[in-house]
Structure formats: C-alpha cells, structure tokens
Amino acid sequence: MHPLFGTFALTALPAGAAAFRQEVKAFLRDHLPALPPDVRARSWMGFDAGFSRALARRGWVGITLPAQYGGAGLDAFSRFVLVEELLACGAPVSAHWIADRQSGPLILRYGSDAQRAFYLPRICRGEAFFCIGMSEPNSGSDLASVATRAVPLPDGGWRLNGRKIWTTNADRCHFMLALVRTSGETADRQKGLSQVIVDLSLPGVTVRPIHDLAGDAHFSEVSFEDVQLPADALVGQEGAGWEQVNAELAFERSGPERLYSSVVLLDAWMAALRRQPAVQRDLVTVGRIMGQLATLRAMSLAVTARLAAGESPLVEAALVKDLGTGLEQSIGALAEAALGDDADLAADADLAADADLAADADLYRTAAYVSQISPTYSLRGGTREILRGMIARGLGLR
Numbered sequence: 001m002h003p004l005f006g007t008f009a010l011t012a013l014p015a016g017a018a019a020f021r022q023e024v025k026a027f028l029r030d031h032l033p034a035l036p037p038d039v040r041a042r043s044w045m046g047f048d049a050g051f052s053r054a055l056a057r058r059g060w061v062g063i064t065l066p067a068q069y070g071g072a073g074l075d076a077f078s079r080f081v082l083v084e085e086l087l088a089c090g091a092p093v094s095a096h097w098i099a100d101r102q103s104g105p106l107i108l109r110y111g112s113d114a115q116r117a118f119y120l121p122r123i124c125r126g127e128a129f130f131c132i133g134m135s136e137p138n139s140g141s142d143l144a145s146v147a148t149r150a151v152p153l154p155d156g157g158w159r160l161n162g163r164k165i166w167t168t169n170a171d172r173c174h175f176m177l178a179l180v181r182t183s184g185e186t187a188d189r190q191k192g193l194s195q196v197i198v199d200l201s202l203p204g205v206t207v208r209p210i211h212d213l214a215g216d217a218h219f220s221e222v223s224f225e226d227v228q229l230p231a232d233a234l235v236g237q238e239g240a241g242w243e244q245v246n247a248e249l250a251f252e253r254s255g256p257e258r259l260y261s262s263v264v265l266l267d268a269w270m271a272a273l274r275r276q277p278a279v280q281r282d283l284v285t286v287g288r289i290m291g292q293l294a295t296l297r298a299m300s301l302a303v304t305a306r307l308a309a310g311e312s313p314l315v316e317a318a319l320v321k322d323l324g325t326g327l328e329q330s331i332g333a334l335a336e337a338a339l340g341d342d343a344d345l346a347a348d349a350d351l352a353a354d355a356d357l358a359a360d361a362d363l364y365r366t367a368a369y370v371s372q373i374s375p376t377y378s379l380r381g382g383t384r385e386i387l388r389g390m391i392a393r394g395l396g397l398r
Helices: 003-007 015-031 049-057 076-088 094-110 113-124 241-253 263-275 280-308 314-341 365-378 384-394
Strands: 130-133 149-152 158-164 175-181 193-199 205-210 219-229
Touching (some): 094 130, 094 193, 193 241
Antiparallel strands (some): 158 219
16 A cells, blocks of 8 residues: 555544534524525635624634634644534635635745734734635646746835736635746746735726626636735745745645535435435435545545644645545536436425426526536646646656
8 A cells, every 4th residue: 555545544533623513513503694505505605704703703713823813723623623514504604714724824834923913813803805816817727837927126015917817706805815926937837936915905906706607706817917015915935935835725625625515415405305205316326425425524634633733735635635526526416417317306495496496407506506616626726637646746656
C-alpha cells in the first residue's frame, strides 16, 4: 500500500465535539428561519449577512482564529462539527464563508501584525466579507498563468490592472484576496506571483455579476483599471504568492464542505421515501450513497486531524475533494432518475416544484436546482483534472 493511504487513519471526533454539536443545533433552532428545501439547497450560495453576524456574535465566524482577534480559538474538529451542522440544515453561509475558511487563516499565517489587527477582528465580527481572486478569463484551470499585475509605485503602493472571473459574491463582499503578478512575465509561471488584499470599494474596481443556469448571480467578473493599492495591501512576501495560495487552497479543500453540497436534496429524498411506499431500487440507491458518504466523512475527519496537528495535507485534501465532488454530483442525477421512475415519489410536495403539477419532472425544485448547479462542484476549489494531477504526483506517478 502506498504510504499516502496510511495517512487516512480512522479518527473519532474528540469528546468535546459532541457537546459543541448540541450547542450548534440549539443555535440553529433559534436563528435559522423555516425555508423550503429548494432554498436550503442553496446553502453554499445563500447570502444572509444578518445570519452570519448572529454566528459571529457566538464567536463562530473565525472559529479557529485566536481569541485576541475575536475568534473562538477552537480547533479544526470544532469547525468540522460547525460546518457539518450548517450545511446539513441548509443554513445560508455564503456571506462569511470565504473569510472564515481561508482568508482569515491565511492572513493569520502570512499577514503582518498590522494586517492581523485590522482584518481579523472585522472578520470575526462579521463585518468584513472576503472573496477570492484566483481565476482569470482565458486561463481555464491554469492558475499559474495569472496576468493581472500589480506594479510597485514610488510611494510604496501598487497600481493594479487586470481581470478576475468566477469570483463568488464579489458584488457583496468588502475585500478580495487576489493572486497577482508583481514581477516577471506570464511565461515565468509561478515565479513573480504575490497576494494582495483589494478593497472592492476603491476607484477603478468594476464588478459585473454573472447569472448561472439556475438563475442565480453569485459569480462575478471583476475588472481593475489603475486601482491604487496601499503598500500594506501585499500579504506575506513579494513573489511568494504561489506557496501562499497553495496553503489557502489546502484550507479550502480540507473541510467537510466538499461532501455536503447536495445533502439537503438527499435528506428531502429520504424523507419522501419514508412518506411513500418505498421502491426497493430507491432504497438500494440511497443505501449506496450513504455508504460512500460515511467513508468520505471518515477520510475528511482524518484530514482534519492532520490540520489539527499543524500539518498541511495538500494531497490528501485533494483526494477527498475529488471523491467528494463526484458523490455530490451524482446525488442530483440519481434523485431525478428516481423521480422519473416512481410516480408516488414524484408527487411528493417537498421534491416537486408545484404540488398541482407534481407529475412534471421538469418542475422538481430541489432536484432541478442541484442538477443545474452541480457541474460547478468540480470547478470550485480546483478542477478534477488539477486535483488528479496533484494526486498523481503524491503517488509518485508523475
């Protein structure tokens, strides 16, 4: 067996996590409004600043950040429990999601004392929402081909020009943590890349929302035209952006987020099966999904244990993300197939778009949304091809 697979040691949640889970469940009962499944299925993309600030008042935005900055100072296992509960009930997490998961930890790790003192308390209070500036037009998944450029100015600041695309919530966020070129040319690949924090209210920043197939507009294209950044916009060392962005991607890929994008649909499907005469093939299909989910959850917990130990399990996180994405994407297709084959199930009001038109498979709200949005699951956080390239290198195959 390759040593890589030995890193997925069976890991149990610490005893304190069970008590914390009950605390989170109680909070959600009190603060989460009653929403239909097709709305809750948008959990990843659900933007509710008020809900995020209610979480922040409990110390659960920036949950792993030190108490001196307003965080809860809890470990990666506590965050695992919090994320599981939020996604399981379809809570709208999009407003604080990026800042909590990756921008805050990255600033804590690489930022200056002044940057930590300014940004981290605002993140923890739910007052600073971040988006990610990585992908660019015409670059596909080739992150190293970044062309957006920050040129140093005589006064120590930077002049920023370029474009970013597929930037989630750029139209609603306060800041972007962007990967840009500060020296060299595009052909230099990873050399000369740096990370900067961009205040999205600055002159020269233009944000254009992009509507997706489901009719939502959580993506944006962001243009920078002679944007003047202060000297302290640079995070970490100039030219160290590639190393830093890989650390950021490890934060992005390593949590249970990559397992539960379709869990609201799965729950609604199982609830409908309980209300209707169960078809054997549906029970077998759901059983197989649950078996895969349990295995992937165990692998995700093993990655969390590595994070809690201060390690950076890049390859392991990529493997769980790739496998988890495949499972998430399959749930929508399997649910729609079950709805098409089972007239009783198709008539279930929670799965149908309109109780009066329940027999029309095209109108199933929850399943339709998941099927429409699920192709993005294997784009966000790194495409399947990129992840498998990382895994191949980790296995010594490349």
